Amino acid sequence: MGLRAAETGFDPVLVYDRYSVGVCENLFETLVTYDYLARPPKLVPLAAETVPEPEEGGTRYTFRIKPGIHFADDPVFGGRKRELVAADVEYAIKRFRDPRNRAAYAWLFEHNILGLDELAERAKKEGRFDYDARVPGIEARDKYVVSFKLKAPNYNFLYFMAMPNVVPVAREVIEAYAADTMAHPVGTGPYVLREWVRRAKIVLERNPDYRGFELETRYADMADEWDRRAIEALAGKRLPLVDRIEIYPIEDEQPRFLAFLNHEHDLIDELPVSFINQVLPNGKLAPQLAAQGVRVFTELQPEITYYAFNVEEKADGTDNPVGGYSPERVALRRAMVLGHDREQEIAIIRKGQAIAAQSPIPPGVVGYDPDFRTDAQDYDPARAKALLDMFGYVDRDGDGWRDRPDGRPLAIDYKYLAGGQEYRQLAELWVKCMTELGIRLQPSAVQFADLLENRRLGKFQLADDAWIADYPDAQNFLQLLYGPNTDQSNESRFRLPEYDRLYEKSLGYPDGPERNRLYREMTRLLFAYAPWRLGVTRTFKHLQYPWVKGFKKHPILYTNFKWLDIDVAAQRAAMK
Amino acid sequence: MTAYVIRRVWQMIPTIFGVILLIFILFNWVGGDPAQVLAGKISNPDQIANIRRQLGVDQPYWVQLLIFVKQVFTFDFGRSWSTNEEVSHIILTRVGPTLTIMLPVLFITTGLSVLFAVLVAYVRGTLTDRMVMIACTVAMSISFLVYIIVFQWLFGFILGWFPVQGWSESFWKNLTYYAPLPIMLAVFVGVAPELRLYRSFFLDEIHQDYVRTARAKGVPEKGVMLKHVMRNALIPILTNVGIALPGVFVGSFLLEVFFSVPGLGREVVTAVNRSDFPVIKAVTVYLAIITMVINLLVDVMYKFVDPRVSFK
Numbered sequence: 001m002g003l004r005a006a007e008t009g010f011d012p013v014l015v016y017d018r019y020s021v022g023v024c025e026n027l028f029e030t031l032v033t034y035d036y037l038a039r040p041p042k043l044v045p046l047a048a049e050t051v052p053e054p055e056e057g058g059t060r061y062t063f064r065i066k067p068g069i070h071f072a073d074d075p076v077f078g079g080r081k082r083e084l085v086a087a088d089v090e091y092a093i094k095r096f097r098d099p100r101n102r103a104a105y106a107w108l109f110e111h112n113i114l115g116l117d118e119l120a121e122r123a124k125k126e127g128r129f130d131y132d133a134r135v136p137g138i139e140a141r142d143k144y145v146v147s148f149k150l151k152a153p154n155y156n157f158l159y160f161m162a163m164p165n166v167v168p169v170a171r172e173v174i175e176a177y178a179a180d181t182m183a184h185p186v187g188t189g190p191y192v193l194r195e196w197v198r199r200a201k202i203v204l205e206r207n208p209d210y211r212g213f214e215l216e217t218r219y220a221d222m223a224d225e226w227d228r229r230a231i232e233a234l235a236g237k238r239l240p241l242v243d244r245i246e247i248y249p250i251e252d253e254q255p256r257f258l259a260f261l262n263h264e265h266d267l268i269d270e271l272p273v274s275f276i277n278q279v280l281p282n283g284k285l286a287p288q289l290a291a292q293g294v295r296v297f298t299e300l301q302p303e304i305t306y307y308a309f310n311v312e313e314k315a316d317g318t319d320n321p322v323g324g325y326s327p328e329r330v331a332l333r334r335a336m337v338l339g340h341d342r343e344q345e346i347a348i349i350r351k352g353q354a355i356a357a358q359s360p361i362p363p364g365v366v367g368y369d370p371d372f373r374t375d376a377q378d379y380d381p382a383r384a385k386a387l388l389d390m391f392g393y394v395d396r397d398g399d400g401w402r403d404r405p406d407g408r409p410l411a412i413d414y415k416y417l418a419g420g421q422e423y424r425q426l427a428e429l430w431v432k433c434m435t436e437l438g439i440r441l442q443p444s445a446v447q448f449a450d451l452l453e454n455r456r457l458g459k460f461q462l463a464d465d466a467w468i469a470d471y472p473d474a475q476n477f478l479q480l481l482y483g484p485n486t487d488q489s490n491e492s493r494f495r496l497p498e499y500d501r502l503y504e505k506s507l508g509y510p511d512g513p514e515r516n517r518l519y520r521e522m523t524r525l526l527f528a529y530a531p532w533r534l535g536v537t538r539t540f541k542h543l544q545y546p547w548v549k550g551f552k553k554h555p556i557l558y559t560n561f562k563w564l565d566i567d568v569a570a571q572r573a574a575m576k
Numbered sequence: 577m578t579a580y581v582i583r584r585v586w587q588m589i590p591t592i593f594g595v596i597l598l599i600f601i602l603f604n605w606v607g608g609d610p611a612q613v614l615a616g617k618i619s620n621p622d623q624i625a626n627i628r629r630q631l632g633v634d635q636p637y638w639v640q641l642l643i644f645v646k647q648v649f650t651f652d653f654g655r656s657w658s659t660n661e662e663v664s665h666i667i668l669t670r671v672g673p674t675l676t677i678m679l680p681v682l683f684i685t686t687g688l689s690v691l692f693a694v695l696v697a698y699v700r701g702t703l704t705d706r707m708v709m710i711a712c713t714v715a716m717s718i719s720f721l722v723y724i725i726v727f728q729w730l731f732g733f734i735l736g737w738f739p740v741q742g743w744s745e746s747f748w749k750n751l752t753y754y755a756p757l758p759i760m761l762a763v764f765v766g767v768a769p770e771l772r773l774y775r776s777f778f779l780d781e782i783h784q785d786y787v788r789t790a791r792a793k794g795v796p797e798k799g800v801m802l803k804h805v806m807r808n809a810l811i812p813i814l815t816n817v818g819i820a821l822p823g824v825f826v827g828s829f830l831l832e833v834f835f836s837v838p839g840l841g842r843e844v845v846t847a848v849n850r851s852d853f854p855v856i857k858a859v860t861v862y863l864a865i866i867t868m869v870i871n872l873l874v875d876v877m878y879k880f881v882d883p884r885v886s887f888k
Contacts, residue, residue, distance in 0.1 A: 006846060008659045016616040102627045104616025124626065182660045198661065198669070199846075200743045200838035248742065250836050254725060255741040258733045262740050449608020449851045456612060456624075470617070489618045 001265050002250040006199040009182025011174075012165045013095045016104035018468075021164050022558030023247065026204055027072075028167035028187030031063050031089065032158060034472075034556055036563050037227050038219030040364055041472045041556050043158055047084060047168065047188065051158065058153030058510065061161070063089070065144040072207050074186045076176045081209075084188050086140035088168035091131060093138060093148075094119070095174070096166075098129035107488075108160045113137035114149045131171070155510040159471030164557070190240045190562045202247040204561070212238040215550075215563065226297065226552045233549035233565055240562040260543060263575055266566065267544040267551070273422075276351050279541065292574070293546030298539055299553045302364040302469035304357045304477065305535030307340070307430075308455065308492045309333050309462055316459035321410055323461075325496070325529065328405050331391040333530035336412075336462075337377055339384035339437040340430060340533055349425045354536035359523045360477045362537045364555045366511050367474025367519050376527035377534050384437055395438060402438040411440045415454060415463040418445035426464060455491040465491060466535070472556055473511075474519050478503060481522070481531060492531035499525045547571040577879070581872065588868045595864040596648060599857050600641055609633075610657055610851035631657055633853075644857060653858035658850045663858045666843060673743060674827035674839035676750050680759045682824050685766040686817055692767070693774035698801055700779060708771070715768035724834050727761045741836040758831045773816065777809040784808070810881050818874035822867040826859065 007020040012028055015021055031048040034041040043051045048063045055062065069084040071077070093113070096103045097120035109116055114137030123129035137149040150157060160166060170186060177184035185193050190210045195203035215234040220227040234241075248265075250256040253272035260268040271279060279286055285296060311333075313323045322333055346354045358377075361368045388394070392405030404410050414430055417423045427443040434441040441462075446454060454460045470476050479485055482503045483495035502522050509515040526532060544551050547570035550563050611627040619627075628634040632643065647653050653663035696705045732740035738757035744750055781787065782805055790800050827841035840859060847855035878885045 009661075011660075014660065099626045100630060102614055102630050104614065104619070106623060107616075107618040107620075110620075180660060180662075195745075197743065197745060197838060198659070199842065200673075200836060248836060250741060251842075252834050254728060255834055255836060258728065258740040259742075262733055262736070264740060264742070447608055448849055449610065449613050452612040453609050467617075485618075488620045 001245075001267050001269060002248050002256040002259055003202075004256070004270060005251055006249040007202060010185035010193060011181040012167050012169070012185075012187075013092070013101050013103045013105075014182060015165070018558050019249070023193075023202055023204070024167070024185065024187075025164045025189075025557055025559050026191040026245075026561055027185045027189045027193060028164070028169070029069075029189050030162050030164065030167050031065070032162045034162060034554060035216055035219050036554065036560065037215075037217070037221070037230065037552060039221065039555075040366060040368075041554070042219055043162055044216065054153075054155060054157075054510070056149075058155050058157075058508070059150045060147060061150075061157050062141075062145065062147040063161070065089070065146070067144055069188050069211065070209055071170050071173070071186055071188050072192045072209065074173060074184075076170070076173050076186070082170055084168055085143050086146035088170055089146045090135075090138045090140050091171045091174075092166065092168045094129070094131055094135070095169070097123070098131075099124050100129065105163065105165050108163065108166065112150055112154065112157075114151055153508050155507075156471060156473050156475055159473055162556075163470065191245065194244075199249055202249075204245040204247070206240055206243050210240070212240070215239060230550045230552050230563070234563065237565070241565040242561060245561050263545070266548050266571065267542065269542055271541040271543055273351050273353050276353060276541070279543065289543075295544050295546065295548075295551070297542040297544070297551060297553050299542060299555065300355070300363050300537055300539050302362050302472055302537075302555045303467060304360060304362045304537055305464070305466040306357070306360070307462060307533040307535060308460075308465045309336075309531055309533075310458050310460050310491075310493055311495075311529070311531045312458055312493045315461050316454075316457075320461050321404060321412055328391040328393075330529055331387050332393060334376070335384040335387040335393070335437065336434065336439065337384075337530050337533045338380045338387070339439075340433050341379045342377075342533075342535070343379055345426065345429055346536055349422060349429065350536065350538065353540070354538045357534040357537050360480070360526060360532070360534065361474040361519065361523070362469070362477070365469055365472040365474055365477070367516060369516065369520065372520065372523070374527055376530075381433075381436060388437065388439075393439075400438070401440045409440075411442055413461045414441050414443045415446050415451060415460045416443060417451055417464065418447050423464060430462075456487065458486075458491075458493050463491070464535075469556065475506065478506070478519060478522055481526060494529070494531040496525060496529060545571070545574065547574070577876070581876070584872050584875070588865075591868060592648065592861070592864065593645075595861060596641075596644055599860050600637075600644055603853055603856065604637065604640075607853065607856075608851045610853060613851050614657060647857075648861050653854045656847070656852050656855050658847075658852045663854045666855060667840065667858060667862060670838060670840040670843045671825060672747075673750065673837050674825065674832070674841060676747065677755050677758050677762070677831060677837060677839065678824040678827050680751075680755070681762040681766065682817070682820065684759070684763045685770060686813075688763065688767050689770035689774050690813065692771045693778055694801060694806065696771070697775050697778035697782060697805075698797075700775075700782070709775075712768040712772050715765070716772075720765055720828075720830060723761055723765055724830055727757065727764075728834060731757055731760075741834070743835075743837055754835070754837070758828075758835045758837065762828060762831060770816070774809070774813055777812045778805055781805045781808045807881070811878060814874055814877060814881060818870055821870045821874075822863055825866050826863055 003019045005019050007023060008015055008017055009020060010024055010027060012024045029047045031046060032043050032051050033046040035044045045051050047065055047069055049066050052061050052063055065084060065086060071082045093109055095101055096106045096109050097116055111117060115135040116137055119133055119135055139147040141147055167187060173186045174181055190207055191204040192207045194205040217231050217235060220231060222228060253274055257272060257275050259265045279289060309322045310320055311323050312320060314320055315323060342356050346352060359372050388402060393402045395401060396403040396407050402410050414427060416427045431441050431443055455463050467477060467480060480489050481494045481499060482490055483500045486493045486495060499522055502518050506515050506518040542553050547567040549565040549567060554560055610631060611624045614627050615624055655662055656666060696708050699705050728740060731737045739754060742754050787800055787804055790804050826844060827839045829841040829845050832839040832842035844859050
């Protein structure tokens with residue numbers, strides 16, 4: 001198969017791009033993971049014996065590791081089998097907070113595990129992280145039991161432990177390959193890295209010592225054809241079944257698509273939208289593909305796109321016309337939301353491969369309410385114009401553009417990612433829609449690193465943005481508007497005490513009606529103050545040839561190799 | 577000549593300093609903050625500051641510049657900020673695939689261009705000459721990207737003559753299986769402008785007095801073209817090849833991306849997107865040095881092509 005972007009390496013603490021992390025999913029094992037078939041995603045044990053229940057009001061989690069799990073053979077182990085133990089989990093967690101590692105997912109264990117922040121602070125001062133220091137919140141009780149004590153209740157901690165980056169590693173391996181841990185992944189997973197030509201080819205081979213597992217069918221939906229096919233192909237078999245996996249990073253869309261059509265690849269992940277009309281003309285699979293038995297899996301990713309308004313009064317030191325919480329500023333943002341034609345975005349730019357987001361919580365995550373509907377973000381230019389007129393945003397100098405209520409000219413900057421056709425088209429659509437309202441919008445394309453910085457530091461007025469779930473809980477999305485997360489993930493710099501109060505309260509509840517009620521209230525505040533123009537949740541098409549058995553795309557895990565089987569005879573016949 | 581070469585080598589040092597300064601200013605002026613890219617999705621100002629500290633970009637500019645100068649003269653650019661791979665290893669392993677594509681492209685393109693240029697110059701003013709020139713103009717008017725998309729689709733997919741993309745660890749497999757299509761493409765695109773240029777070089781020479789004299793002395797037209805015209809036209813051709821030669825070492829980004837060739841061009845563009853300064857500065861300095869060395873070699877070669885050239 002092809003990867004959409006080049007990998008960076010395979011040290012789970014150091015990598016953060018989904019493609020490298022996706023490969024790591026096969027080399028390492030988390031303590032808990034997601035069931036392959038369950039939707040919405042459900043946690044199941046992997047290296048742990050069970051999924052632990054939260055203790056002490058959601059502040060303690062105790063994992064018991066399955067005895068007899070071994071790391072893949074490596075010269076570092078000197079020919080001996082190396083068993084996975086609790087100390088490996090402790091070491092792996094500590095690595096996230098070692099400043100030298102610059103771990104992108106350090107936030108998972110920040111302000112979280114008792115005593116870990118203090119150890120990280122000490123490391124910054126001393127220039128060395130003391131891995132032998134005892135952390136009160138990480139307790140390796142015996143060889144197989146590790147218990148975490150948290151500073152405050154966190155009912156998503158188990159999701160953190162299911163993230164493919166949070167995997168136990170052997171300290172001696174990391175220390176032996178300290179110069180280049182990215183190239184020496186040694187885990188307990190079903191596959192080992194056999195060959196790696198950086199940026200060209202990644203070859204995984206079945207770990208001969210892997211203990212194996214069977215497909216869990218408990219959570220399968222027998223009404224779902226993909227579940228039925230997976231069960232038919234895999235039930236009762238010892239997994240994994242595929243001996244060798246070849247992965248090719250191919251950044252451009254055409255060669256990736258042609259490699260699939262040419263049978264060079266068995267499946268194509270996330271079919272490029274530009275080829276959607278060739279593959280699915282009028283929504284039906286193209287005859288030449290149907291004749292080959294190609295199957296299309298449609299996935300609604302747990303993600304949202306949105307357009308963030310900077311709601312601070314000043315942006316990058318200058319007056320920000322869309323910032324603030326006064327009625328006229330809120331009205332301006334709401335009018336812009338109403339005046340933006342999202343249906344056109346979906347139909348033309350995204351070629352129908354998306355649905356309009358109804359709330360900041362996308363489908364497929366815990367807390368999503370499929371019945372939640374609002375007209376606050378519907379396209380309604382008449383309402384938008386009326387709102388602008390009502391709050392004094394009218395053309396005062398006769399130049400054809402609306403001015404501010406105090407008579408100053410109204411011009412709004414819109415920043416978007418440079419280099420992509422899609423982003424340029426989205427910017428053009430914004431300009432067109434705002435021009436229709438009489439609002440002067442000035443788009444500017446910004447390089448990736450600059451856009452990240454601009455958004456993080458509030459150097460923008462309006463910018464495109466997106467978020468994909470790190471874990472399948474609404475909290476992962478709602479934290480994007482939590483006041484204290486300003487300068488971090490709250491790129492709108494939205495600071496509303498009422499929202500923050502609700503958010504903090506929600507952290508103290510496990511999944512349930514009370515937490516969902518709080519989530520709904522937070523969502524309503526979003527609509528009322530309009531720090532975002534909600535965008536879409538994209539749908540992706542994943543194509544496979546009929547000899548790929550057991551396929552089902554997981555919304556959180558990027559790869560599913562260990563659940564696949566290949567009908568080699570059918571594959572070879574098609575190659576001829 | 578030795579004195580000339582020593583003087584030219586000596587002159588390279590201030591040029592390298594100029595390159596270093598230019599890269600440094602450009603990176604710090606227009607380059608994005610690498611810490612923002614490396615920080616991932618959720619990071620606080622403290623983490624950003626830690627990343628900047630780890631990368632050394634929080635140090636005063638003069639300290640960073642001194643480190644850069646030291647790296648250039650020790651040829652140790654450290655490790656990539658995004659992949660942690662040694663920069664020297666990146667260059668050594670990526671230059672091979674690039675040269676596997678670009679050297680054949682250079683030789684074949686130059687050879688074909690010179691050959692066709694001589695032929696059309698020989699039949700200058702005829703219908704054949706005009707048709708070739710029109711074809712060259714049309715070929716040059718189409719974007720390289722269009723050629724890539726069409727050739728890959730036609731020869732890789734429809735006709736199935738070549739693989740659509742890919743690369744292996746075997747040099748021979750790469751050269752004979754994966755490289756032919758990108759080479760063919762680059763040659764196809766490269767021949768048209770060079771043919772036009774070289775034709776004009778030949779035509780310039782054809783009208784010179786010494787050619788008329790040779791003809792007056794009864795030298796056959798073939799001899800005039802190959803012995804007299806060709807030899808003198810080679811000087812600007814050599815200059816043109818010399819200008820193109822450094823590009824061979826960084827390859828074509830488009831070819832490498834579309835055909836999944838793990839070469840240096842693709843690496844550089846990724847490094848720019850990721851604000852991976854160690855890779856950017858190493859490749860830029862390496863390219864500058866190669867350019868200077870090649871320029872020197874070309875100047876030295878003038879002497880062998882044209883004995884009238886003397887070094888002062």
